[in-house]
Amino acid sequence: MSTIYFGNYLEQAMTIDMQGVKQGDAEGKLVTASITNDVGFLLAKLHAAGSVLNNRALAEFNLKERSYSVLILANSGLEPTQRELADFLSLDPSQIVALVDELEKRGLVVRAPGKQDRRAKTVTATAAGSKLFDQARKAASRAETQALQGLSADEVATMKALLRKALWGGSI
Amino acid sequence: MSTIYFGNYLEQAMTIDMQGVKQGDAEGKLVTASITNDVGFLLAKLHAAGSVLNNRALAEFNLKERSYSVLILANSGLEPTQRELADFLSLDPSQIVALVDELEKRGLVVRAPGKQDRRAKTVTATAAGSKLFDQARKAASRAETQALQGLSADEVATMKALLRKALWGGSI
DNA sequence: TCTGTATTGTTGTAAATGTCAACGATTTAT
DNA sequence: ATAAATCGTTGACATTTACAACAATACAGA
Numbered sequence: 056m057s058t059i060y061f062g063n064y065l066e067q068a069m070t071i072d073m074q075g076v077k078q079g080d081a082e083g084k085l086v087t088a089s090i091t092n093d094v095g096f097l098l099a100k101l102h103a104a105g106s107v108l109n110n111r112a113l114a115e116f117n118l119k120e121r122s123y124s125v126l127i128l129a130n131s132g133l134e135p136t137q138r139e140l141a142d143f144l145s146l147d148p149s150q151i152v153a154l155v156d157e158l159e160k161r162g163l164v165v166r167a168p169g170k171q172d173r174r175a176k177t178v179t180a181t182a183a184g185s186k187l188f189d190q191a192r193k194a195a196s197r198a199e200t201q202a203l204q205g206l207s208a209d210e211v212a213t214m215k216a217l218l219r220k221a222l223w224g225g226s227i
Numbered sequence: 228m229s230t231i232y233f234g235n236y237l238e239q240a241m242t243i244d245m246q247g248v249k250q251g252d253a254e255g256k257l258v259t260a261s262i263t264n265d266v267g268f269l270l271a272k273l274h275a276a277g278s279v280l281n282n283r284a285l286a287e288f289n290l291k292e293r294s295y296s297v298l299i300l301a302n303s304g305l306e307p308t309q310r311e312l313a314d315f316l317s318l319d320p321s322q323i324v325a326l327v328d329e330l331e332k333r334g335l336v337v338r339a340p341g342k343q344d345r346r347a348k349t350v351t352a353t354a355a356g357s358k359l360f361d362q363a364r365k366a367a368s369r370a371e372t373q374a375l376q377g378l379s380a381d382e383v384a385t386m387k388a389l390l391r392k393a394l395w396g397g398s399i
Numbered sequence: 400t401c402t403g404t405a406t407t408g409t410t411g412t413a414a415a416t417g418t419c420a421a422c423g424a425t426t427t428a429t
Numbered sequence: 430a431t432a433a434a435t436c437g438t439t440g441a442c443a444t445t446t447a448c449a450a451c452a453a454t455a456c457a458g459a
Contacts, residue, residue, distance in 0.1 A: 085315045086395055088303040090296060094371055094383065095277045097390035102270040103317045104394070109267055124262060131260040138436060143257045145275050147418070152438060166437095174425045174436040199266055205393045211266065214389045218269035221377045221386075222276070223258055310407060319447065324409060338408095346407040346454045 105202035112198040116191045117161075121146075123191060125154050129164045129180040130188045136175040163187055277374035284370040288363045289333075293318075295363060297326050301336045301352040302360045308347040309338075335359060 090096050106120060113123050124144055128135050137155060141148040155178055158164040163184030169175035180188060203211050262268050278292060285295050296316055300307050309327060313320040327350055330336045335356030341347035352360060375383050 083395065085300060085305055085307055085311060088300055088305060090299040091391060094375060094387055095274060095281055096296065097387065097394065098270050098274040100317065101390055101393055102267060102274055105267045124268065127262040128257060128260055133257055133260055135257055139257060145272065203266060203393055205396050206389060210389055214386065215266055215269065217378060217382055217386045218273055219263060221273055221375055222269065223255065224377050
């Protein structure tokens with residue numbers, strides 16, 4: 056079950072204005088609707104807007120947000136197993152298989168049997184994967200800055216802190 | 228193109244703990260990874276977590292987040308056209324057709340030709356749609372509270388304000 | 400007014416994602 | 430030692446997404 060509030064039907068709009076991050080909403084008459092008090096809606100919408108920019112920035116490296124997020128974690132030094140990736144990214148384990156398959160085929164990551172548990176396979180970046188990650192990270196960072204250009208640096212930091220607290224509590 | 232960072236593969240986990248909104252991430256060893264500084268990632272993850280709760284709350288009314296969001300706007304009094312719904316919800320117009328079809332079949336909304344533009348069709352709630360919306364809204368509100376239980380009321384308000392500012396600027 | 404162009408809702412289709420059940424290989428518990 | 434659980438993997442199926450085409454309507458310019 057489930058689904059998300061909405062998708063990423065923004066491409067054209069984004070290519071046109073691309074200024075205030077989003078005007079594309081047909082003037083925005085609906086901005087006064089009560090749905091804009093719904094945090095879930097706001098999260099989905101900002102995420103969708105950012106996703107377009109992110110995927111566009113990552114396309115240069117033949118990555119999408121999905122594969123990029125796996126690459127990040129493969130570069131974390133934490134040696135995550137596929138199961139941990141699935142849990143953390145809220146993806147079905149079978150989707151992780153496909154993502155790692157592709158990255159491995161491209162020589163960006165390698166699978167290795169877990170040290171304590173040989174069922175598990177850890178995913179770590181190769182030198183090539185690390186190098187590509189460094190470049191992709193810069194592009195993704197620029198995309199994020201653009202998506203959040205309406206906020207000051209302080210405001211971005213505050214939002215980040217609140218999101219992290221909502222997800223994992225204040226203990227981080 | 229596009230896609231989102233990740234999906235909603237959380238159902239089982241959520242049914243088990245459901246306490247701190249999310250522990251389900253296999254202890255959370257990966258919480259220390261740099262990806263948790265990525266706002267896009269945080270938005271996606273919090274949204275995904277909230278989505279599960281939201282859809283579960285709405286299932287009682289045979290609604291999903293998608294159809295619920297259309298129902299909200301149909302109840303807004305703004306008489307949105309399908310095109311405006313598509314733009315605002317970042318959905319393809321053809322998906323709006325399906326959503327409105329279903330809601331109309333259930334007698335919750337009606338289509339009416341636009342007054343100035345007869346190509347356009349406005350979507351407004353019926354009495355039944357309004358009644359169902361009032362109930363669904365309460366359930367969705369409870370779900371949101373639960374999803375954000377890690378934050379104080381002030382913090383929720385701050386997050387809301389920041390999200391709105393990022394999306395539409397400080398002018399609202 | 401007429402003519403071409405753009406827009407709206409709609410249908411259909413192909414690709415991408417999500418969901419779920421099963422399997423061998425391992426680990427863990429009894 | 431046996432049974433149960435877990436990990437990665439495969440495959441099958443449903444849902445969602447992205448996109449092109451179309452009739453009806455609007456609109457801008459000659």
